[in-house]
Amino acid sequence: MMKAVMGKYYTELTTGPAQGKKTAWCTSVGPAELLRALGYNVYFPENHGAMLGATRMAPDLIPLANARGFSPDICSYLTSDIGSYLKGESPFQKMKLPGPPKADILVFNTNQCRDVKDWFQFYAREWNVPCIGIHTPRSLGELDGPVIEDVARQTEALVPEFERVAGQKLDPEKLRAVMALSRQCTELWKAVLEAAAAVPTPITFFDGTIQMGPAVVLRGSQDAVDYYKVLLAELKQCIANGVAAVDGEKFRIYWDGMPVWGKLRDLATQFQALKAAVVASTYCNSWIFDDLDPADPFKSMARAYCRLFICRSEDRKEKYMEEMVAKYKVNGILYHDAKTCPNNSNNRYQMPQRLEQKLRIPYLVIHGDLNDLRLYSEEQARTNIEAFIEQLAERAAHR
Amino acid sequence: MQYFCGIDIGAATAKLVIIDEHGNTVGKSISRSGVDYAKAADKNLADALAAAKLSRADIVHAFSTGYGRDNVPWSDGRPTEIACHGRGAWHHVRRKMTLIDIGAQDSKFIHLDDQGHRTNFKMNRKCAAGTGSFLEEIALRLALPVEELNGLAERSTKEVTLGSFCTVFSATEILAKIRAGEKVEDIVKGAFRSVVKRVMEMGLPDGALVMTGGVAAHNPYLVTLIGESFKQPVLVPPDPQHIGAFGAALFALDKIKSGETPCS
Ligand code: SF4
Numbered sequence: 284m285m286k287a288v289m290g291k292y293y294t295e296l297t298t299g300p301a302q303g304k305k306t307a308w309c310t311s312v313g314p315a316e317l318l319r320a321l322g323y324n325v326y327f328p329e330n331h332g333a334m335l336g337a338t339r340m341a342p343d344l345i346p347l348a349n350a351r352g353f354s355p356d357i358c359s360y361l362t363s364d365i366g367s368y369l370k371g372e373s374p375f376q377k378m379k380l381p382g383p384p385k386a387d388i389l390v391f392n393t394n395q396c397r398d399v400k401d402w403f404q405f406y407a408r409e410w411n412v413p414c415i416g417i418h419t420p421r422s423l424g425e426l427d428g429p430v431i432e433d434v435a436r437q438t439e440a441l442v443p444e445f446e447r448v449a450g451q452k453l454d455p456e457k458l459r460a461v462m463a464l465s466r467q468c469t470e471l472w473k474a475v476l477e478a479a480a481a482v483p484t485p486i487t488f489f490d491g492t493i494q495m496g497p498a499v500v501l502r503g504s505q506d507a508v509d510y511y512k513v514l515l516a517e518l519k520q521c522i523a524n525g526v527a528a529v530d531g532e533k534f535r536i537y538w539d540g541m542p543v544w545g546k547l548r549d550l551a552t553q554f555q556a557l558k559a560a561v562v563a564s565t566y567c568n569s570w571i572f573d574d575l576d577p578a579d580p581f582k583s584m585a586r587a588y589c590r591l592f593i594c595r596s597e598d599r600k601e602k603y604m605e606e607m608v609a610k611y612k613v614n615g616i617l618y619h620d621a622k623t624c625p626n627n628s629n630n631r632y633q634m635p636q637r638l639e640q641k642l643r644i645p646y647l648v649i650h651g652d653l654n655d656l657r658l659y660s661e662e663q664a665r666t667n668i669e670a671f672i673e674q675l676a677e678r679a680a681h682r
Numbered sequence: 683m684q685y686f687c688g689i690d691i692g693a694a695t696a697k698l699v700i701i702d703e704h705g706n707t708v709g710k711s712i713s714r715s716g717v718d719y720a721k722a723a724d725k726n727l728a729d730a731l732a733a734a735k736l737s738r739a740d741i742v743h744a745f746s747t748g749y750g751r752d753n754v755p756w757s758d759g760r761p762t763e764i765a766c767h768g769r770g771a772w773h774h775v776r777r778k779m780t781l782i783d784i785g786a787q788d789s790k791f792i793h794l795d796d797q798g799h800r801t802n803f804k805m806n807r808k809c810a811a812g813t814g815s816f817l818e819e820i821a822l823r824l825a826l827p828v829e830e831l832n833g834l835a836e837r838s839t840k841e842v843t844l845g846s847f848c849t850v851f852s853a854t855e856i857l858a859k860i861r862a863g864e865k866v867e868d869i870v871k872g873a874f875r876s877v878v879k880r881v882m883e884m885g886l887p888d889g890a891l892v893m894t895g896g897v898a899a900h901n902p903y904l905v906t907l908i909g910e911s912f913k914q915p916v917l918v919p920p921d922p923q924h925i926g927a928f929g930a931a932l933f934a935l936d937k938i939k940s941g942e943t944p945c946s
Contacts, residue, residue, distance in 0.1 A: 662749060
């Protein structure tokens with residue numbers, strides 16, 4: 284079913300331009316609802332970035348962008364995607380589809396990082412198309428009035444340009460309908476992730492990185508809602524039957540930071556062998572937008588897209604992780620320090636040490652990257668993870 | 683008497699220890715790890731058995747650890763080097779400790795509580811900085827045998843600073859120092875100091891400070907510098923380079939005692 288849902292999405296995306304459909308590129312936590320309500324096909328380059336990582340095409344493509352002045356130290360989604368564009372090679376071709384569709388408009392939100400804007404501006408220069416977006420302040424503590432109002436106003440101010448490129452006016456009814464679907468999708472996706480609170484868990488982080496596809500690229504559509512309804516029912520059945528994602532689950536791990544896309548399978552296999560289930564992650568939870576409210580689209584979008592973990596202050600992040608550890612009955616936290624994404628690497632401001640002290644929860648930091656496997660040492664990660672589970676086993680034995 | 687074997691196949695050398703049922707070392711060996719780990723393991727086993735005047739049949743259990751732990755056909759347990767170093771050090775120093783192990787290609791920082799249980803660890807293997815390879819590279823640049831580094835550093839009267847994280851950049855810095863007429867012993871001490879700094883960045887000691895690994899075994903002056911820098915005495919257990927292999931042998935012995943090992 285996943286293949287069918289995602290396949291349909293990619294086909295529509297790539298055949299859209301020929302049928303006169305406009306394409307908007309949107310950052311993963313950008314104002315997708317607004318674009319969808321205006322009839323755009325919405326394409327998410329970060330999803331393409333992840334595909335480049337998972338297919339291990341990235342390490343060959345990143346150097347092409349590096350050679351043109353994009354540093355190897357910046358977002359490797361950006362460098363692999365631009366490398367893919369320069370070389371004309373994409374995982375889309377493996378699905379017998381032409382490459383990603385050209386944008387009619389590029390829409391960003393800086394809630395996650397600055398790189399998305401720099402990334403989109405490259406294509407804006409290439410194709411001479413508009414690149415506009417929302418400049419969300421980062422490191423937010425309390426989500427107070429002025430910030431939300433500002434972001435809501437910024438979002439609303441995008442509408443005329445969106446309308447101009449789309450060639451149609453925004454229909455408030457349509458927007459409300461899309462918002463309602465997005466909200467439903469979010470609730471279902473949240474329930475899917477929460478299934479992992481069960482002991483043993485029927486789903487792991489590694490499954491989640493695949494299952495999240497529709498929540499990322501199809502939120503606001505009926506397809507995503509239908510997909511998660513089925514998945515959720517299956518997971519509930521698994522829980523009822525005591526089906527475990529990891530046979531003989533002994534340890535429950537929280538994964539913080541980005542996935543190492545090119546090594547998901549190896550890591551999943553290693554954790555499986557160690558009887559350790561990665562039950563929750565900051566990453567998969569980033570597509571939960573509890574605030575979305577069809578009755579108040581702009582403000583609620585602003586609230587939802589500001590509440591994201593990634594744009595919150597360290598104290599908020601800490602509190603969030605504390606709640607996750609309790610909710611998912613976590614034994615240890617693994618922090619992935621992704622070299623090219625400081626925004627998603629949460630070990631860099633003493634978080635592991637603070638949580639270890641406060642919750643007495645052991646941690647491990649592994650160094651790597653989302654896409655650039657040149658920054659990942661397989662041997663180091665393998666030994667570190669094994670040693671970490673040894674440590675948890677020893678701890679459990681002496682409790 | 684029953685005997686137990688531990689082998690630690692590291693990036694550069696393979697170390698093997700045979701212990702008796704009381705945990706006493708009765709034979710040990712060391713060789714280059716080479717490219718054929720199984721062969722290195724066989725050779726080490728034969729050497730150590732000969733030294734201990736034992737035969738293969740005397741070994742009840744053998745555990746392997748280190749990079750090559752999965753390549754020893756006759757091993758019946760494969761704890762990580764983190765676990766083995768901790769286990770080996772704990773045998774000698776029975777108190778809360780921080781163990782710093784500097785190997786050829788990685789440094790480890792391991793915290794054990796007052797029961798010998800690991801509470802935290804960190805491994806630095808991103809690059810050669812702060813490891814034995816760094817010192818080897820420096821020796822190469824200065825056209826010196828590695829064995830002479832310790833004596834030279836000890837003789838130094840002046841500190842020459844090598845500022846870079848990077849081994850290649852440090853080598854370039856060294857060329858500049860040579861051009862500036864700095865004495866070899868001062869440059870070598872500068873290289874020792876660089877290793878010390880990298881180690882100090884890894885964490886804070888908690889409890890006794892223990893050092894193991896080939897670098898500590900062959901460079902007592904570096905151990906002194908670490909002690910000075912952390913402002914506390916450094917304990918170096920016997921056979922520091924073999925501590926991982928010794929720990930693996932102890933785990934093999936534990937297996938008999940309890941029928942259980944970590945991650946067996
Ligand atoms: S959040 Fe990180 S991975 Fe995502 S686009 Fe920004 S820099 Fe890249």
